[in-house]
Amino acid sequence: MAFTLRSVKVPPNSASLEEARHRVFDFFRAACRSLPTVMEIYNLHDVATVSQLRSTVASEIRKNSHVTNPKVIDMLLFKAMEELGNIAEHAKQRHHIIGQYVVGRQGLVQDVGTKDQGISNFLKNFYNTNY
Amino acid sequence: MGLGMLASRVMRPTASKLPRNLLSHFHIRPIVSTPESSAAQAQPEPEPTPPPRAPVAGARVHFKNPDDAIEVFVDGYPVKIPKGMTVLQACEVAGVDIPRFCYHSRLSIAGNCRMCLVEVEKSPKPVASCAMPALPGMKIKTDTPVAKKAREGVMEFLLMNHPLDCPICDQGGECDLQDQSMAFGSDRGRFTEMKRSVVDKNLGPLVKTVMTRCIQCTRCVRFATEVAGVQDLGMLGRGSGEEIGTYVEKLMTSELSGNVIDICPVGALTSKPFAFKARNWELKGTETIDVTDAVGSNIRIDSRGPEVLRILPRLNEDINEEWISDKTRFFYDGLKRQRLNDPMIRGADGRFKAVSWRDALAVVAEVAHQTKPEEIVGIAGQLSDAESMMALKDFLNKMGSNNVWCEGNGVNTDADLRSGYLMNSGIAGLEKADVFLLVGTQPRVEAAMVNARIQKTVRATQAKVGYIGPAADFNYDHQHLGIGPQTLIEIAEGRHPFCSALLNAKNPAIIVGAGLFERKDKDAIFSAVETISKYAKVVRPDWNGFNVLLLNAAQAAALDLGLVPESGKSIESAKFVYLMGADDVNMEKVPVDAFVVYQGHHGDRGVYRANVILPAAAFSEKEGTYENTEGCVQQTLPAVPTVGDARDDWKIIRALSEVAGVRLPYDSLGAIRSRIKTVAPNLVHMDEREPATFSASLKPDFSHKMSLTAFGSTIENFYMTDSITRASKIMAQCSALLLKK
Ligand code: SF4
Ligand code: FES
Numbered sequence: 076m077a078f079t080l081r082s083v084k085v086p087p088n089s090a091s092l093e094e095a096r097h098r099v100f101d102f103f104r105a106a107c108r109s110l111p112t113v114m115e116i117y118n119l120h121d122v123a124t125v126s127q128l129r130s131t132v133a134s135e136i137r138k139n140s141h142v143t144n145p146k147v148i149d150m151l152l153f154k155a156m157e158e159l160g161n162i163a164e165h166a167k168q169r170h171h172i173i174g175q176y177v178v179g180r181q182g183l184v185q186d187v188g189t190k191d192q193g194i195s196n197f198l199k200n201f202y203n204t205n206y
Numbered sequence: 207m208g209l210g211m212l213a214s215r216v217m218r219p220t221a222s223k224l225p226r227n228l229l230s231h232f233h234i235r236p237i238v239s240t241p242e243s244s245a246a247q248a249q250p251e252p253e254p255t256p257p258p259r260a261p262v263a264g265a266r267v268h269f270k271n272p273d274d275a276i277e278v279f280v281d282g283y284p285v286k287i288p289k290g291m292t293v294l295q296a297c298e299v300a301g302v303d304i305p306r307f308c309y310h311s312r313l314s315i316a317g318n319c320r321m322c323l324v325e326v327e328k329s330p331k332p333v334a335s336c337a338m339p340a341l342p343g344m345k346i347k348t349d350t351p352v353a354k355k356a357r358e359g360v361m362e363f364l365l366m367n368h369p370l371d372c373p374i375c376d377q378g379g380e381c382d383l384q385d386q387s388m389a390f391g392s393d394r395g396r397f398t399e400m401k402r403s404v405v406d407k408n409l410g411p412l413v414k415t416v417m418t419r420c421i422q423c424t425r426c427v428r429f430a431t432e433v434a435g436v437q438d439l440g441m442l443g444r445g446s447g448e449e450i451g452t453y454v455e456k457l458m459t460s461e462l463s464g465n466v467i468d469i470c471p472v473g474a475l476t477s478k479p480f481a482f483k484a485r486n487w488e489l490k491g492t493e494t495i496d497v498t499d500a501v502g503s504n505i506r507i508d509s510r511g512p513e514v515l516r517i518l519p520r521l522n523e524d525i526n527e528e529w530i531s532d533k534t535r536f537f538y539d540g541l542k543r544q545r546l547n548d549p550m551i552r553g554a555d556g557r558f559k560a561v562s563w564r565d566a567l568a569v570v571a572e573v574a575h576q577t578k579p580e581e582i583v584g585i586a587g588q589l590s591d592a593e594s595m596m597a598l599k600d601f602l603n604k605m606g607s608n609n610v611w612c613e614g615n616g617v618n619t620d621a622d623l624r625s626g627y628l629m630n631s632g633i634a635g636l637e638k639a640d641v642f643l644l645v646g647t648q649p650r651v652e653a654a655m656v657n658a659r660i661q662k663t664v665r666a667t668q669a670k671v672g673y674i675g676p677a678a679d680f681n682y683d684h685q686h687l688g689i690g691p692q693t694l695i696e697i698a699e700g701r702h703p704f705c706s707a708l709l710n711a712k713n714p715a716i717i718v719g720a721g722l723f724e725r726k727d728k729d730a731i732f733s734a735v736e737t738i739s740k741y742a743k744v745v746r747p748d749w750n751g752f753n754v755l756l757l758n759a760a761q762a763a764a765l766d767l768g769l770v771p772e773s774g775k776s777i778e779s780a781k782f783v784y785l786m787g788a789d790d791v792n793m794e795k796v797p798v799d800a801f802v803v804y805q806g807h808h809g810d811r812g813v814y815r816a817n818v819i820l821p822a823a824a825f826s827e828k829e830g831t832y833e834n835t836e837g838c839v840q841q842t843l844p845a846v847p848t849v850g851d852a853r854d855d856w857k858i859i860r861a862l863s864e865v866a867g868v869r870l871p872y873d874s875l876g877a878i879r880s881r882i883k884t885v886a887p888n889l890v891h892m893d894e895r896e897p898a899t900f901s902a903s904l905k906p907d908f909s910h911k912m913s914l915t916a917f918g919s920t921i922e923n924f925y926m927t928d929s930i931t932r933a934s935k936i937m938a939q940c941s942a943l944l945l946k947k
Pocket of ligand 1: 419420421422423424425426427450469470471472474475
């Protein structure tokens, strides 16, 4: 993994929340800029569009919107940059991208009409897994 | 014998007690000669008695008659043993494990490997302890330089012609020769000549042979003749030309042939399907039981990750001793083929489409509600566990239907008296019988381990076996009395020559095949059997010889839980059929407009007609209770994860009941077991055999109601009896090559 480490430099810690926020936007821009290449190298044209991937990136970032500690944000940013580096360097394979960012974690068979109100915990668990 | 145990034995002995100065004479250690041999004479006064050791592997002595006890001294420590034990057994009781190759406790003694040599005081030469009876006052020494040198010499001779191919040998890691040469062998060899080589034999699709590795211990030959009851294997040639073989070019056609793999101490006989698949130390063992027949043999499933790689027997004296049948040992590749892994619904075009559990259960519940209660039918398959059968019965009862049964339990079978459908003598108890009457059952294909018991009894005590049924294959002496009920009536009326044998017997045993449950005249047949058992005194307070040999793993528990059809007609009028792994139901009888749900793990016969498929876990993937034919309740444990989106059987029914709005009141295995306890309390006593309490029942008079059609054979193909074995490639090869046409 030497080549990924080379490309990721550990930046100095953000001094304030403001600076950290700024860095997040910088990262998002960088990610958006690399998306066309990503589409190209992983041959994603028939399964996703650039705008879909862009909103996936945005939602991955929004998942952590509750984080206010600049140090934690820096850490998350570092991980995100590493991931982006891996993707852009083609260190992953097509099914990784599809599995993680196109299909999402719900799996291929999407449960439509999720009406989980009023069912027991047993049934909820049953739908998820056997264990 | 574990390597650790051997190694510690090697560390312990006298070498450390030697005077230091003696050792210093040996700067260069010559091959074989051990310094102890010269030190032996130097040992002056007798050592103080060492503390007693625990017997090897929990070996116990049972004194039939207290006068028969004799005392011997093993390494100076006195032990009491019954008369007639061998020196090796005496050492085992004293806690000394003697190295051995040819000796096996369940086979006759051959005494040809010479690995078990020990020194006995006043005997000029070391003696082979496995073949030498212990005599009163014998002083056995297992740790003397003479004994050790003898072992080293034997080891050297054995290795002379044994190939050095441990790295590519499947036995590597669990090989007696490997372990013992590490423990007792010399650290170098002195042979420069070529090793001999032997042509490999073809023993069929199950046993792989590399005959150059054979050390001529003849365990396999003795196993084949004594336990399997076939004279297939034998010793050919003399001296260094000695070979194990089948005399003529021939496959080994015993249903127990796989056991030679376990008893072969080296890698000469190994498993063909397992060849080069894994090393034994990579495997995870799960102690579970077998479900391919009603015996419930104890097995260990060896798995690596999600894959079952092999199945080995586990010791259980009451059920399978230490053997298992070939079907049990080799059907595991069926667990990987034809598996159902997603819930599926058949579309309008007749093709299955994968759907989510939510949708599948919703559809099933919807249809079930639109059906009239009496048109709902539930059938449990032959591999179902007690928990899921309980859930199925409860679910259908809540839907208002009582048409729920387990396949193989004919219409209205009397499930009230446990003694009416169990093997009352117990499998181990069959050894006490001296006359057997087999009625409509071919134990060799229906329950190979029960057959092995009968074979053992016949071999040991010359017990008589009478058989009524179609011409069948037996591996012991038997009299074929007749083919149908006619003969049974004759015996019941006392007109048959076999009656005198029954009357003179001390412990007569009658074994009735469960295939007769399917006959219309089964009540008449059973009352005829009852008449026989009455006049032959088969059932007494001290001996119950009335036995029913069940056919499949689910049957006994199903009968305990009362899963018996009330009328044979309900399937013809069914509109909603719930098959829980049931593949042997006659699907032609199901009306075309009926909605069929198949819950199970294999795409087998049931699936062809199904409208909805609910994937379930196989026995290797779930925890489930099974009761075997003698009434012993045992449990399977999950060895590997479930495939795909499959779920445990009872969970599916529990979930379906909630979707259908008739929620079952249990959420866990513990809760479902306490529900079972209220129905059949014996099913929660794990690993215990609950004998049926016998009480005489009133059965109708037999003679007029019996039809005279001959008994049929229940199992056409020993190797393929259920959905897993039918999916197995190895079993298919076996049926193609080994079944007698
Ligand atoms: S094949 Fe195995 S069991 Fe048979 S004689 Fe050779 S070493 Fe012994
Ligand atoms: S074990 Fe005694 S001679 Fe083989």
